[in-house]
Every structure is written in C-alpha cells, then in structure tokens.
Amino acid sequence: MFANLDFDVIRRALPYLFFEGMRFTLTLTALAALGGLVFGTALALMRLSGHKILGRIAGVYVDFMRSLPLVLVIFWFYFLVPYIGQWVTGASRPISVGAFASSLITFIMFEAAYFSEIMRAGIQSISRGQPAAASALGLTYAQTMRYVVLPQAFRNMLPVLITQTIVLFQDTSLVYVLSITDFLGAASKVAQRDGRLVEMYLFAAVVYFTISCIASFGVRRLQARIAIIR
Amino acid sequence: MNYHWNWGIFFEPNPMGTGTYLDMLLSGLVLTLKTAALAWIIALIFGSLVGVMRTLPSRGADWFGFCWVEFFRNMPLLVQLFLWFFVLPELLPKAAGTWLKQLPNAPFWTAAIGIGFFMSARVAVQLQAGIGSLPRGQKMAATALGLTTLQAYRYVLLPMAFRIILPPLTSEFLNTIKNTAVAITIGLLELTGQARSMQEFSFQVFEAFTAATLLYLLVNAVVVTAMRFLERWVAIPGYITGK
Numbered sequence: 001m002f003a004n005l006d007f008d009v010i011r012r013a014l015p016y017l018f019f020e021g022m023r024f025t026l027t028l029t030a031l032a033a034l035g036g037l038v039f040g041t042a043l044a045l046m047r048l049s050g051h052k053i054l055g056r057i058a059g060v061y062v063d064f065m066r067s068l069p070l071v072l073v074i075f076w077f078y079f080l081v082p083y084i085g086q087w088v089t090g091a092s093r094p095i096s097v098g099a100f101a102s103s104l105i106t107f108i109m110f111e112a113a114y115f116s117e118i119m120r121a122g123i124q125s126i127s128r129g130q131p132a133a134a135s136a137l138g139l140t141y142a143q144t145m146r147y148v149v150l151p152q153a154f155r156n157m158l159p160v161l162i163t164q165t166i167v168l169f170q171d172t173s174l175v176y177v178l179s180i181t182d183f184l185g186a187a188s189k190v191a192q193r194d195g196r197l198v199e200m201y202l203f204a205a206v207v208y209f210t211i212s213c214i215a216s217f218g219v220r221r222l223q224a225r226i227a228i229i230r
Numbered sequence: 231m232n233y234h235w236n237w238g239i240f241f242e243p244n245p246m247g248t249g250t251y252l253d254m255l256l257s258g259l260v261l262t263l264k265t266a267a268l269a270w271i272i273a274l275i276f277g278s279l280v281g282v283m284r285t286l287p288s289r290g291a292d293w294f295g296f297c298w299v300e301f302f303r304n305m306p307l308l309v310q311l312f313l314w315f316f317v318l319p320e321l322l323p324k325a326a327g328t329w330l331k332q333l334p335n336a337p338f339w340t341a342a343i344g345i346g347f348f349m350s351a352r353v354a355v356q357l358q359a360g361i362g363s364l365p366r367g368q369k370m371a372a373t374a375l376g377l378t379t380l381q382a383y384r385y386v387l388l389p390m391a392f393r394i395i396l397p398p399l400t401s402e403f404l405n406t407i408k409n410t411a412v413a414i415t416i417g418l419l420e421l422t423g424q425a426r427s428m429q430e431f432s433f434q435v436f437e438a439f440t441a442a443t444l445l446y447l448l449v450n451a452v453v454v455t456a457m458r459f460l461e462r463w464v465a466i467p468g469y470i471t472g473k
Contacts, residue, residue, distance in 0.1 A: 068408070075422070075425075079435045080436075171306065174306075177415060201309065201316055202317060205310075208305050216304065
C-alpha cells in the first residue's frame with residue numbers, strides 16, 4: 001500500500017513548507033496569542049469591573065464570539081475588514097487588507113473571547129484580601145491590577161493559556177478556506193501541484209502532531225512545577 | 231459605505247433551482263444539524279469507551295486510552311478530515327479505496343466520522359475527569375456489594391459521572407455543531423458553506439453571513455435551554471445542582 005508513494009516530494013518541498021508556510025503559521029499564532037491575551041484581559045477586567053454597561057458589553061461579546069464557528073468568523077472578517085478600514089481612514093473605497101493582516105485581526109478578535117474567560121477565572125482565583133490590602137496601602141485600581149492581581153492571575157493560568165495557544169496553533173490551519181499559504185496551505189499547494197496528496201497530508205499531520213505533542217508535554221511539566229511551588 | 235444592501239435577497243430564487251436563497255440556507259442548517267447529530271453519537275460512544283478505559287486498573291487499557299486521546303487531540307481537525315477524505319482511500323486495498331471514493335454523500339459521512347472521532351477525545355477527557363471526581367468509596371462500596379467491574383460502572387459510577395459532566399458535555403456538543411463548519415473544506419454544503427455559496431451567487435456578502443450568524447445563535451440558544459432542562463431533570467437531590 002505504500003509501494004507507489006514518493007516521499008522524496010516532501011524533501012524537495014521542505015524549504016517552501018517551512019520558510020513560507022510554517023513561518024506564517026508560527027507568526028500568526030504568536031501575534032494572535034499576544035493580541036488575544038491583551039484584548040481578552042481587557043474584556044475580563046470589563047466583566048469584573050462591577051460597571052453594569054461595560055460588563056454587559058464584554059459578556060455579550062464573549063458569548064457571541066463563542067457561539068459562532070471559527071470558519072464563519074474568518075469569512076466575516078475577510079469581507080468586513082476592508083469596509084471597517086474604509087470607515088476608520090475615511091477613504092472613498094473599501095481599502096484592501098493583506099491576507100496576513102486580515103487573518104491576524106480575525107484570530108485576535110476570536111481568541112480574545114476564549115482568553116478572556118481564562119483570565120476571568122484567573123482573576124477570580126485571587127483571594128479577596130489581596131485587592132483589599134492593596135487599596136489599604138493606597139494603590140489605585142490600575143496599580144492594584146498591574147502589580148498585585150494580574151501577575152498572579154497570569155501565573156496561575158499559564159498552563160491553561162498555553163493549552164489555549166496550542167488550540168490556536170491548530171486552528172490557524174483554518175485560514176486554508178481563504179487559500180492562504182500557511183503550513184497546511186503550503187502542503188496542500190504542493191500536493192495539488194505534484195499530485196501527491198497522500199504524502200503531503202500525512203507529512204502535515206505528522207508535523208502538527210509532533211509540535212502539539214511536545215508543547216502539551218511541556219505544559220504538563222510546567223503544571224507540575226507550578227503545583228509544587230504553590 | 232458603497233455596499234449595496236438588499237435584504238429582500240432571501241426571497242429571490244437561487245440559481246440552483248431549489249427555491250429561494252432562504253431555502254438554500256435552511257437546507258444548510260438541516261445538514262449542519264444532521265452531521266452534528268451523527269458526529270455526536272460517534273463521539274459519545276467512543277468517548278465513553280475510551281474515558282472508561284482510562285480509569286480502569288488495567289495498565290494496557292489506560293495506555294490505549296492515553297494514545298487515543300493524544301492522537302486525536304494533537305492534530306488540527308482540518309488535517310484529520312483531509313486524512314479521512316484524501317489519504318485513507320489511497321492507503322486501503324484498491325477495491326476498498328475505490329468503493330469508498332464512490333460512496334454517495336462521501337463528504338457527509340467523512341465529516342460525521344472525522345468530527346466524531348475528533349470530539350471523542352474531548353468527551354473521553356471529560357468523562358475521565360468526571361469518574362475521577364467521584365469519591366473512592368463509591369467504587370469500593372460497589373465492589374463490597376459484589377458488583378462486577380462492569381456492573382459497578384453501569385449502575386454506580388457512570389450514572390453519577392455523566393450527571394457531573396453534563397455542563398461541560400453541553401459545551402462539547404456546541405463545539406461539535408460549530409466544528410461541522412470545517413467540513414466546508416471537503417465540500418460539505420452545511421450552513422457556512424451555503425452562506426458562502428449564496429455570497430458567491432448573489433454578491434450579498436453581509437446579508438448571507440448575517441443570516442448564518444443568526445441561525446447559529448438560534449441553534450446555540452435552543453441547545454443551551456434544552457440542556458438546562460435536562461440538567462434539572464436528572465439532578466440528584468443533595469448535590470449543589472439538585473433539588
């Protein structure tokens with residue numbers, strides 16, 4: 001069954017797969033995780049602020065994003081971002097946004113909903129006495145968050161945040177629907193060009209599997225270490 | 231904005247000759263629900279088996295469950311669908327592969343099986359956690375009463391564990407519905423796929439996606455409400471969620 005497979009096609013495509021495809025995937029994952037974390041933390045703070053309207057807005061946003069399939073959100077932003085750009089810059093026509101910028105905005109907006117729930121749980125896990133003590137010391141709300149609450153929340157939630165980033169890494173493969181050359185997109189382009197679907201898709205599966213496995217193994221070790229310290 | 235809005239588009243006939251554009255979207259919704267239902271049944275069956283295996287005293291069973299979960303969790307769903315759809319028929323003996331490729335509705339069966347196995351890993355993890363959260367005394371008491379391992383799981387452990395993990399199972403079911411949208415890549419015309427083809431035929435991008443969005447929100451609301459009722463119905467007196 002493996003007799004007429006040509007695994008040399010993979011070796012020939014390696015530079016393209018990794019320098020074009022994997023670079024796109026990893027850059028997108030890293031920037032989207034960072035942006036999603038910042039925006040998600042802001043959403044979590046809005047929800048926990050006790051302010052009725054702010055909390056409501058953040059809640060609706062999170063619930064809304066989490067009830068939609070990522071593929072649909074990718075399509076939405078792909079068509080919507082040029083119009084938003086036009087509106088923001090006051091241009092007369094919808095501006096053209098590159099594939100990378102469009103998918104980065106999509107993933108930041110989408111992942112923020114998931115990161116915000118993680119950060120919310122993290123912030124709520126801090127005992128009430130700590131912000132109380134901080135304000136007794138005369139720290140403002142911003143200082144309390146910056147120096148007392150958020151560092152601990154972030155640290156406690158680090159394993160979950162990384163796990164979510166692994167999910168994000170796998171989800172970036174969905175930019176395939178926009179024919180973008182991420183790792184899977186690159187593999188698929190070579191597969192179609194050379195008529196070698198089996199070899200290329202198997203190879204892509206092995207690469208995704210290896211990276212995710214190593215990363216989740218790292219998370220388990222991290223979790224054990226954090227558990228000992230606490 | 232120079233986008234030309236036309237909300238009446240839903241009642242105009244679609245170019246496929248299958249009624250209006252609205253009919254097109256609704257047929258997509260039906261396919262989404264059918265795929266999700268079949269995938270969920272597969273996920274529940276295999277997820278339960280694997281989840282139980284991970285809690286058995288047998289090391290072999292535990293190891294098998296561990297491999298199953300890691301295998302299906304560490305690959306993107308899209309890649310798994312490609313493996314089922316493009317790779318599997320080529321690796322099978324020639325006759326079987328040809329038979330598989332000529333199946334009618336191949337995208338539907340591939341999507342349901344692929345998403346089902348993908349979700350089964352998540353169900354297994356939840357169930358393992360659910361069984362693990364039960365007090366050790368329950369298993370011991372069951373054994374002391376003379377129940378076999380099978381009976382202990384069937385009458386004592388699983389009924390409790392499934393009730394405990396009902397809320398996370400609800401979100402996994404919602405994930406299953408959302409994940410059917412990935413099957414657009416193997417040509418399944420589910421809700422997102424139909425919205426996409428409506429956009430291609432009519433150029434009314436935002437109307438098509440708005441309608442799909444509303445339908446997804448509706449399905450979500452229905453499932454969440456139904457599961458709340460189910461949770462209350464099966465709740466055990468004495469537990470926090472019980473009567």
